[in-house]
Amino acid sequence: MGETDGTSPVHEPSLDEQIAVYQREFQDLDPQVEKVVSALSRLNRRMNVAYGRQTAALGISNAEWEVLKALVISGAPYRMGPSELAKQLGLTPAAMTHRIDRMTAEGLVTRERDESNRVRVIVELTDEGRSKWLDAMRAATVFEEDLLQDLSTAERGVLGDMLTRLLDRVEDLQARG
Amino acid sequence: MGETDGTSPVHEPSLDEQIAVYQREFQDLDPQVEKVVSALSRLNRRMNVAYGRQTAALGISNAEWEVLKALVISGAPYRMGPSELAKQLGLTPAAMTHRIDRMTAEGLVTRERDESNRVRVIVELTDEGRSKWLDAMRAATVFEEDLLQDLSTAERGVLGDMLTRLLDRVEDLQARG
């Protein structure tokens, strides 16, 4: 085909190559900082692809899995309102309405009016939804254990700690401006 | 309004609360692993929100910024084909076509046929596109430096190193299955 010069398929640049170019193009760049944020971004994209394959194999989407997770995390009896769900998942209420439509049709959740406050709606996990969550969770933990395989227990602790600190920091920044 | 019981606004559970519930609901969960992956996921969502605000302030979207970045990283003369771009950004060629349409209309890139191989198309960064990239980059680095503020130089190095190892690992897993 075209100009396959022998060794350049499509060649996504490696992290270090990417940072080297950035430094050429943008002098006051801290390569250490850039390495952290670029790795975070790439890592997350790849992880989402991996999760997507697993959930697809179970007949649900990543989007639906997010909803199942939020409901389980809310604890028994696994009920939340659409707005609350939307806030946690970073969606608009409109998107949440549609997502709940689909998941209701698939039997993963039920939707009913709150009789004690008729403006509200209660989304509740069904047994099937809970079981799907469990299946997805099992697959996810296998993958996650695999992912962290090269890190010692001590390193995992340090990593978790540092990421938590970044998370606190970003929430702080969010709150201010 | 509703049942504001005084201290539960919408209450997104903290990372530790979330993991505590997960352990109740799913016995064989490694809390250390879960903490790492959950923090990664949350962190990335928040960072994307932050980047989104910055790019919006510049009159572009995060999606467009991703394209600008890829073109700059490819190095001068800042040219790539649509498929190559699509692969790096994790999009389908169809989506890339439309995105390039929009960015061409906005003057951020140009699109022309490759005369030496008329099946191909060359997307090239314009001066305006390069300048937008620079503006976004300046804003991003300020944010990123802020984000990592609580980590020492040594810690940043360790974090970058660990994330790179995870990235290598996930690429490995991707390649296999």
Added chain:
DNA sequence: TGTGTAGAGTTAAGCATCGAACTTTAGGCA
């Protein structure tokens, strides 16, 4: 009791993305 306001959720219209089918060009091989 009535009115105004605010919050929860849905509906409607527009846009970005996806998967699949299609067009065009390049190159291999008879």
Added chain:
DNA sequence: TGCCTAAAGTTCGATGCTTAACTCTACACA
């Protein structure tokens, strides 16, 4: 030369998301 296959990009139809407008209920306050 002519055919066949593969690759690049676009077009088409469907899906899920966004913003904005709207409905309905609850509560505050006169």
